[in-house]
Amino acid sequence: QAHLVESGGGLVQPGGSLRLSCAASGFPLDQLAIGWFRQAPGKEREGVSCISGEDTETYYSGFVKGRFTISRDYAKNTVYLQMNSLEVEDTAVYYCAAHRDYRAIVAGLVTFWGRGTQVTVSA
Numbered sequence: 001q002a003h004l005v006e007s008g009g010g011l012v013q014p015g016g017s018l019r020l021s022c023a024a025s026g027f028p029l030d031q032l033a034i035g036w037f038r039q040a041p042g043k044e045r046e047g048v049s050c051i052s053g054e055d056t057e058t059y060y061s062g063f064v065k066g067r068f069t070i071s072r073d074y075a076k077n078t079v080y081l082q083m084n085s086l087e088v089e090d091t092a093v094y095y096c097a098a099h100r101d102y103r104a105i106v107a108g109l110v111t112f113w114g115r116g117t118q119v120t121v122s123a
Contacts, residue, residue, distance in 0.1 A: 002027035009117030022096030038092035
């Protein structure tokens, strides 16, 4: 059973940056594909970015490509989402999620969820 804990959310002005962290325990991180999802008020949850267990593959949704970067620190068992050039439309609760299969998590299939961290982009 993997336990995922997100951190790093907060309030930022448009054009600003935040780095989200997803700390994993209970399961070797290199055996998990990790994804970031988000849910804005009144909207469905949507995929943001994913990284495979071996870091050989990454995925970015069209609305964050070029602005967000996903990365992994095996020593800290943590996956990061660096978010730059934030826009008001990026306001949402961001969730970390895991699945053993990279293609499954890209398709939105998740085995483990974190509780989420709030990101608010506002002037």
